[in-house]
Amino acid sequence: MTQPDPIPEQDLARHAQKMAKKKAARDRMMETKTGEKGLIIVHTGPGKGKSSSGFGMIMRCIAHDMPCAVVQFIKGAWDTGERRLLTTHFADLCQFHSMGEGFTWETQDKSRDIAAAEAGWAKARDLIRDPANRMILLDEINIAFRYGYLDVAQVLAFLEAEKPPMTHVVLTGRGAPESLIEAADLVTEMGQVKHPFRAGIKAQAGVEF
Template structure:
């Protein structure tokens, strides 16, 4: 059997790769051995890019997959909206408490008093879900929008999350323009960056992608 130079090169490359990965795994294992903490996380998804709610719902669905109950409050979306996530979440009534409590985008209502009233009602419901032992995770969808427009006092939200969120409860907050104070308090913050969006090419929001 004749072994070509190319085959020898491949074998050497494979050997180098295996050794590199062995060292990489040893280093990672050493790091992972130091990560022993376990706590309920305050998670913020913000930024101009698409995917903030979608990523949060991924965590919601992971909890459902593990059989863990979750609570969801949507601060902006209206009950009249035909969203895919609402239809799917409704299929797990024993694991999901869903409250769709918005009245649409702020530029649609054009009524600040009405928007504030809706936000206050939704926040009271959110606090109940966070306090409840029944939920392992609570998603506060688009709460950042509410805080951006000062429909709720940021100090009240931060104080509640600091003082009353159970230590083992995960809370996810989504929406653009997260307040710096909330980012400072959070354990995990992801800023979705807009690189390209079909809306700028004249493409409307599409079922299954945006809702």
């Protein structure tokens, strides 16, 4: 195997000097970031990864021994990998509530969908009010907003009035309302470049659920 040519000493010195300046600037910036607060976090957009990212943060909470909870508004009884892992191995730290009954085109009953969403939000309110819970993931709640199952103004009013100061609330789903985006502390929009579904590939275990 051919070894790469050695890097000239002057290049190494310039690189070290450049990185030292970057580190000093970064350290100065980090010195000004001392506050902590419970965040309202939104994952939206047409791309894959909104729920996956939310569950990633739930796993971080568990790793830090921080009690947390998940309320699913749409997926319902789906046997997802996240649900199986959390309920089987981490039920002592993470409560898991699947309150939806599937997508609206599956139930074909708007009044039933609204009732399920309202029950999910009632459960979410109880979980958020408890300051012992450090993070609450409201999975696919943005879909409930989009279809008119829940009133985003009422949800935001509750979060403003009753969310404990150090509790993080994560709201996922495409089509997040502008009022929610405006109120949130952290918003990520997942874009879609390519997706295998368009090439005839179905949702697969370990990737989609």
